[in-house]
Amino acid sequence: MTLTPLQQDFVLHFGEMGSRWGINRTVGQIYALLFLSEEPLNAEAITSALSISRSNTSMGLKELQSWNLVRLRHRPGDRRDYFTTPDDLWEIVRTLIAERRKREIDPTLTTLRELEMRGSTGDPYAEARIAELRELIEMMTQFHDEMNRLETERLVQLMTMGRKLGGLLEKTNKMKFWGTNDT
Amino acid sequence: MTLTPLQQDFVLHFGEMGSRWGINRTVGQIYALLFLSEEPLNAEAITSALSISRSNTSMGLKELQSWNLVRLRHRPGDRRDYFTTPDDLWEIVRTLIAERRKREIDPTLTTLRELEMRGSTGDPYAEARIAELRELIEMMTQFHDEMNRLETERLVQLMTMGRKLGGLLEKTNKMKFWGTNDT
DNA sequence: CGTCCGTTTCAGAAATTTCTGAAACTCAGA
DNA sequence: TCTGAGTTTCAGAAATTTCTGAAACGGACG
Incomplete structure (x- = not known):
């Protein structure tokens, strides 16, 4: 060929x-x-x-x-x-992100949790730094889980909104949106 | 040491x-x-x-x-x-993503555009596939640019909203939000 | 059971990447 | 200008990764 x-x-x-x-x-x-x-x-x-x-x-x-x-x-x-390969490019992207997360993020999360388990080590700064990092990664993976839950169409919509995102957050804040709309 | x-x-x-x-x-x-x-x-x-x-x-x-x-x-x-290293972990994440994009995404975008420049090559399927991929990458990088524009606080807010995102999109659709709020 | 068509495994060869120690370089102060 | 603390460069050594050809494997079919 x-x-x-x-x-x-x-x-x-x-x-x-x-x-x-x-x-x-x-x-x-x-x-x-x-x-x-x-x-x-x-x-x-x-x-x-x-x-x-x-x-x-x-x-x-x-x-x-x-x-x-x-x-x-x-x-x-x-x-x-x-x-x-799948026809749907979004499917490809999802897979790529998911697999990359599995290989690059999840093992680190596990390690960080193990390190935290040890309790006090006489190095408070390092402990705090590790905890902070763990929290950040958890937040990002959760966000990723949520994004994954959206169907392709909604996702495209979200990405297309672009610059409107900032304004949206502002608006929804004023509306006290978050406390009341737990779909 | x-x-x-x-x-x-x-x-x-x-x-x-x-x-x-x-x-x-x-x-x-x-x-x-x-x-x-x-x-x-x-x-x-x-x-x-x-x-x-x-x-x-x-x-x-x-x-x-x-x-x-x-x-x-x-x-x-x-x-x-x-x-x-910077104290602010979000700054670190931003840098990481930006640099990774520079190394992993941008060169590909350039190549794809070059390949498209060639015009008709007698392989319409490949051409279509390349164009589609280029569009997808452009959309994602634009989205990334927009996210980058948000300050840390807003970004955390966005990530924290989690499952509410889907509902939010729904709602804003009904409100014909997108056409009218060009902040 | 044996053959055929196809896939997987594996040990070594080839290529690439990483690491080192020594030498070259830089520049502030005497 | 010389000295010396500090940094960078570089060629080869060491380690790792990738690739190959040959052999082992698997299972459908006569």
Whole structure:
């Protein structure tokens, strides 16, 4: 399988970016390729399109699956696995954030809580700092949970509001909105 | 300089996490150490606290400076540089997001725009997919810009509202809020 | 049961990143 | 201008990550 120049360059870019994103070049390239392919691809097609080894493709796909970033498809009478990315970009973003949180945030939260469990250590400043950090992270993850609960349409709406957010907060404050509207 | 067990474990954890965050172990450790230190530290103190080489410390600090994650202090009659992290955790988060965006998002946006410039390539699906992705990223960065514009207090308020967000959107829709309140 | 088609695992090779010690550099004060 | 405390740079060493080819594995079908 051979790529158009557009696909080529897109794939190469995501390969490069991969490194900055904590995934490796190959994984980035595989994902980029799937993202641009209308039809699902099997491992063999990916291998030849990217000129990498079959086992490297296998590793990459495994990694992408562990990130929930690809979907598995099958063709009748063909037992090879075919891979695609979701059509809905928002779904992709959600997954990305969720997985990143799982890997980057949650373990830290656990550690911070453990450190707090120790009780007094003779280093009040450090203790306070850790507690403060834990609280901040908790607040942000809760917010994320709430955002996740919104359907795509509402989310887009929220993001589109843009500069109106500040004004909105102001207004709702005046209205004593928060105490009374516990949907 | 020697660390308390609490500092030790916190520092080690951030060292480990560092790898998942696209910064290296040492940089993570240096940052963690500064984060827990009430007093600013100089390079020598960091070197001995973490048992790393002086030049490694220097590299790490340089990297942290390039991320805008540390502040420089000076003591009268001492020309060594002393480093701290900002007291305000929200400021840290803002910086982190801003820098991450600069490294991980902006280059991609540029590339996507370049790819679109090419015009028709005989691969309409790929073109559409790229355009869609570019739009999504633009929307998210704009939203980020707007959030950044809010002062910390308002931001906390927004995050705290949690589950009320969905209801709020509903309500404001009914009120035809968006067309009329262009603060 | 054996074969075939496909996937996964794994140990070593290759590439990349991180870390170190030594040398070069900077600049304030004598 | 020289000295010396402090910082930065850099080439190679060490460690880590990624990639490969070969071998093991799995399970559908005759």
